[in-house]
Amino acid sequence: MSILELVDVRKDFSKLVVLRGIDLSVEAGTKHAIIGPNGAGKTTLFNVITGKHPASAGTIMFKGHNIARYSAHRRNRLGLARSFQTNNAFFGLDVFENVRAGVRSRFGLRYSFIRGPGALQEIDEATWQILRRVGLADSASIPARELSYGQQRALEIGMALSTDPELILLDEPTAGMTREETAEAVEIISRVTEGRTLVIIEHDMDVVFSLADIVTVLQNGTVLVSGPPEEVRRDQRVKDAYLGSD
């Protein structure tokens, strides 16, 4: 069963057409990679799915809801979370608070005038659990801006996990990492996304082929090919458009 279904999704910014009718189906429980050359519209696709930008046209079905007109926070509450390509945390707050922000939101503790942000024991426990899973437990009390770049990437993943989403979209989680850091990140990602559906934008082909069940190649705002990694790897159009030019 597909958890996310895009039908003819279009996005243009005034004159600039970025997405030219995307059809995409993501099966629940799978790991789905989106690849494509720069400017293919990968991040825009994420922005349209998660509600950063409204789609110009088309339907986005998530768990049976057409979320195309939903606000970003409503989509998140349905069980959809994302990370960002550039580190995008609450930089002035410590690592613990960064993750707790999402956790307490999941527990419905968003706007209370009475209770504190850590009023429930479950919130603290769930926060620590996420911090341990992404390897930041020792840095919990450090302000996010003082983390190393690699740690900030890990925090991105931790924050995406914090609302306990069914579908998690990671935008280039290994961008700017060394080979060792990348290997570690891949391990963390496969560990924390167990039992969830993952859609990942990735440039590193090693990461793509070691992680993904399905690969979708985006080019020029349309889906070029979509299928299992081996199939995509063999596809001549993909070789021409993307892999060959590497």
Add this chain to the structure above:
Amino acid sequence: MKNRFMYQILAVLVLLCLPLVLGRFHVSLLTEIIVFAMFGVSYNLLLGYGNLLSFGHAMFFGLGAYTTAVALNHIAGLNFFAVVALATGTATLVGFLIGFLILRQKGASFALLTLAFNALFNAMAIKFTFITHGDDGLSLTRPEINLGFVTINTSDVVVFYFVTLVILGSAILLSWYFTSTAMGNTIVLMRENEERMKFLGYSTNITRLILFALTGGLAGLAGSFYALFFSFVSVDAISITMTTTVLLITFVGGSGRFAGPILGAFVYIYLQNFLSDITDRWPFFMGLIFIVMVIFVPGGLSKLIEDVFRWVKARWKGTTAEAEGET
């Protein structure tokens, strides 16, 4: 944590005892300081905690003041608490409505729209003479407080000081508590990264609206006591100058700390009093001090005191402190 709580209790005790040693003039000044501290605290929740720069905070202050004066002049036998609640409620409601209208505006356009609304309210106060008496202003008589078993005559300076201290002091303490609640923390999330919070299930619109209405209401509460304190309201209360005053109080005290604007109000009121005794051109010197503060002490006095305190502490402990700091 316990240690910090001690300071609050100590401050309350000192404030309760001050009228025993101070003359009536200084008690009166202290009352004014509490009123402006409340105004400053409400503004700092908006600016320091929520990072919303408003140039229209005096509209809520003035609205609270005018509501108080008008209600007392038109409704006979109005209860003290009822009039304060009415003023606070009116300001909260207007904060909610205006907040709703300018919800989606960010940064400069938000600031300019708040300025425009402030100018609108200011013009209404000047022109709607049938209710505000325009430039003549409105005078009022402070109502008594009837607690059932005892009636408190608020016309006395010292009595009114205690009334202000108890009510506004409680409101300031509640505001302080508010900053440690989930909602208070959500406001800080908005300051730190308004975009990111959306993707964690928070509505930025709801957060802004609640904050704007809340701080509007608290400013209205301060305005109500301003009117009661002077037993008079003029268009000054709702003018752009009053907005500048709260900006000054907040910046001089420092927007980075909760106590900043309280300190700012203390400095502002005493300085204004001192300077206006010496010269008619006191606003000029106030402006000069403001410029110097913003340029040379960007964190405000609260940050300055903190830095000095830390420096002295480090010097006191000498090398042992440095060694400790490294571990």
